[in-house]
Amino acid sequence: MIIDESTDRIRNLTEREFEAEYGASRYTCNVLANRSRFVAGHMSTNIVTRAFSPIISLNMDYVCAVVGPPELDYPLVGMNQGNFIFLGSLATGVRKTVEEFGVDRLAPGDLLVSNDPYRVGNHVNDACFIRPVFHGGRIVSFTVIRAHMLDIGGIIPGGFSLFKKNVYENGLVVPPMRIFEKGEPVKEVLRLFLDNGRFAATLLPDFFTINSSCALGDEQIQESVERYGLDAWLGAMRYSLDSSAEAMRRALQTLPDGEYEGEDVLDTDGADSEEIYRFHVTVIKKGKRVEVDLSGSSRQARTSLNATPLDAQTSAALGLKVLLDPQTPFTSGTYRNIDLVIPPGTISSAMPDASTHFYWEVQAALVNALINALAEPLGSRAIGGLYGSTNLHTGSGMTPDGRPWFSAAELEAQFGGWGATDAGDADGHTGTFTLNQRLTPTEEIERRVPVLLTAREYIPDTGGPGKYRGGSGFRKDSLFLADGDHWLMPLHFRFPSGFGVNGGKAGRVGGSWFFENQDPDKPECEYRLVGATDTDGVVVSGVVDENGALDENGEFAFFARVPYWTENKGSTLRWITNGGGGWGDPFEREIEAVIRDVRDGYVTILGALRDYGVVVVGDPDEDPEGLTIDEAATAAARA
Amino acid sequence: MAYDRPTELLVNQERVxxxxxxxxxxxxxxxxxPVxxxxxxxxxxxxxxxxxxxxxxSDPVGQITIFSATI
Structure with a gap:
């Protein structure tokens, strides 16, 4: 590993040189760089504790950020530990919105909004709110919140339908507009949102909370500028950007020069099962320069399985950051040495009037393709592949007493198995690298939705075998207590997603099913599924045999053979997620780790022998602490 | 403005x-x-x-010209 120790590092500047470059001392710049993240963190606390929409308050589908002024070209300089899917859209989206609205038209207390994916990235539900921070009559920063609006109109409640064919079916598209003017709501703009979206009573207070959160950030920035001076505030921003750029540049230099190709696929766009969507990533590394080229990727989808270039930029930078530089803060400077080459009209760079609603699925596949591309050059630092898709679910219907119910992004299998690393085994129930969200608590889901979550458990032998084991697949069962329609969007059950690295093996591929005619009024009904085989169900998606059970040599069941699934009270939706990839030769896994896996239910006795060459003796269910190793048989199996 | 979906299954960036x-x-x-x-x-x-x-x-427009933004 060769690190460039050239003298152009910030740390090598003398104090005098540093102050001349950044307008303040090294100490002050560090204080103010941290202050930007602190401001974003306070904005986050404000919104998460006051938002009415569960997707904000419980799922944390938002990000708060501090963006630099026009004179610095609108860079992202600080953000909270929010949802990373928005990273690529923050700086460029803010610039686009402010410039189109007119920077000279802005006044203190204004709040701009835009949700057009072709201007600000993401999808129409993810509105971008921007407040200019004035000091001494000039804009010195912007406080920004990107947050998911519970509904923005469109063809289904909540908007989570894969089957939207164009941007017009998405819902309301808002060009740059002023939603608060000098601190006061612009009622006609609020009405535009409220009259076009469902759940208006929930949305309305969220607009005020977002405004107050941006105002809080404004106030804290004003305090900082007042105390340290404008030169220091702006200089600290440049320092943050240069530090991020330097950290990524040095990290990239640990990668050998070369061209590295990787790929991931998504099963289908839901229009038919014929066209498989490929994500081809070529990483070209020459010295301190890197290009990430998405040429060779599939054309844009016919449905809403698309993303914008800003979303792809998130994946490229975040993927490299996860692999090479996970410790330092993310700013726009992270992109400085990374050129993203992305042909127009791919699934990652869809053109109007395509719908980009499922952009996060595209982002996840891109990151998986990127870590796949760099598996070989990274050697021991390679990471196994992830579980693939968030398998989204949207449901709605009427309860037996005539009450409408609705659920979005709660009853899918959003989390899954990560790939193992040289640090050890991977977790089996975590979001994709780009999704930094929480799952809605079971109690909250069951309070609002007529459903019982009857199972959430790991499945043995699903994590990719390796010296370090990939995260296990898990089963999630949801028993519906009312009739309803269900939109299901599983996108990665056709091919493995959790590839192994350094001799590790791939994680197993999962699927989804409906089990019908369960009787929710009988207390024992939830137990009837325990021990049931998947052949009892109606397969929604997966590669299965003629009975509907998972079989890698079987046929792919196309989930969109019906536009939505109409299910009666008593149906159970089951997910089994993909396992993550293993790291290293599984026959080098410590024997004690294998026996522990058998005891804990991650590996069966059969799997221990087949995948790890370890002969475990005993009964893991009846006497888990009594398991022993047949050492002679293990030595023979591993020979 | 609306753009046509590419006819080729896999799309490549043209380098002139x-x-x-x-x-x-x-x-x-x-x-x-473009990058x-x-x-x-x-x-x-x-x-x-x-x-x-x-x-x-610098190319502020990028790949997409938004018709309404040209007003």
Missing amino acids: PAKGKCPECSEEQLFSY LSEGGWFKVVKCRHCLASLKRE
Whole structure:
């Protein structure tokens, strides 16, 4: 590993040189760089504790950020530990919105909004709110919140339908507009949102909370500028950007020069099962320069399985950051040495009037393709592949007493198995690298939705075998207590997603099913599924045999053979997620780790022998602490 | 503005050959194409051999012209 120790590092500047470059001392710049993240963190606390929409308050589908002024070209300089899917859209989206609205038209207390994916990235539900921070009559920063609006109109409640064919079916598209003017709501703009979206009573207070959160950030920035001076505030921003750029540049230099190709696929766009969507990533590394080229990727989808270039930029930078530089803060400077080459009209760079609603699925596949591309050059630092898709679910219907119910992004299998690393085994129930969200608590889901979550458990032998084991697949069962329609969007059950690295093996591929005619009024009904085989169900998606059970040599069941699934009270939706990839030769896994896996239910006795060459003796269910190793048989199996 | 869906299944970025020699590595492998980086979209002329940028021109519009934004 060769690190460039050239003298152009910030740390090598003398104090005098540093102050001349950044307008303040090294100490002050560090204080103010941290202050930007602190401001974003306070904005986050404000919104998460006051938002009415569960997707904000419980799922944390938002990000708060501090963006630099026009004179610095609108860079992202600080953000909270929010949802990373928005990273690529923050700086460029803010610039686009402010410039189109007119920077000279802005006044203190204004709040701009835009949700057009072709201007600000993401999808129409993810509105971008921007407040200019004035000091001494000039804009010195912007406080920004990107947050998911519970509904923005469109063809289904909540908007989570894969089957939207164009941007017009998405819902309301808002060009740059002023939603608060000098601190006061612009009622006609609020009405535009409220009259076009469902759940208006929930949305309305969220607009005020977002405004107050941006105002809080404004106030804290004003305090900082007042105390340290404008030169220091702006200089600290440049320092943050240069530090991020330097950290990524040095990290990239640990990668050998070369061209590295990787790929991931998504099963289908839901229009038919014929066209498989490929994500081809070529990483070209020459010295301190890197290009990430998405040429060779599939054309844009016919449905809403698309993303914008800003979303792809998130994946490229975040993927490299996860692999090479996970410790330092993310700013726009992270992109400085990374050129993203992305042909127009791919699934990652869809053109109007395509719908980009499922952009996060595209982002996840891109990151998986990127870590796949760099598996070989990274050697021991390679990471196994992830579980693939968030398998989204949207449901709605009427309860037996005539009450409408609705659920979005709660009853899918959003989390899954990560790939193992040289640090050890991977977790089996975590979001994709780009999704930094929480799952809605079971109690909250069951309070609002007529459903019982009857199972959430790991499945043995699903994590990719390796010296370090990939995260296990898990089963999630949801028993519906009312009739309803269900939109299901599983996108990665056709091919493995959790590839192994350094001799590790791939994680197993999962699927989804409906089990019908369960009787929710009988207390024992939830137990009837325990021990049931998947052949009892109606397969929604997966590669299965003629009975509907998972079989890698079987046929792919196309989930969109019906536009939505109409299910009666008593149906159970089951997910089994993909396992993550293993790291290293599984026959080098410590024997004690294998026996522990058998005891804990991650590996069966059969799997221990087949995948790890370890002969475990005993009964893991009846006497888990009594398991022993047949050492002679293990030595023979591993020979 | 609406754009047509590409007819080819897999899409590639066109790189237009540019005249000249790279001042860093002396290779005559210069190409012009768009990239997305810090600061948004740029029209670049780069050396295929060493990735040095001979020209980087900011492109605020990028790949998509939004009709309503032209009013």
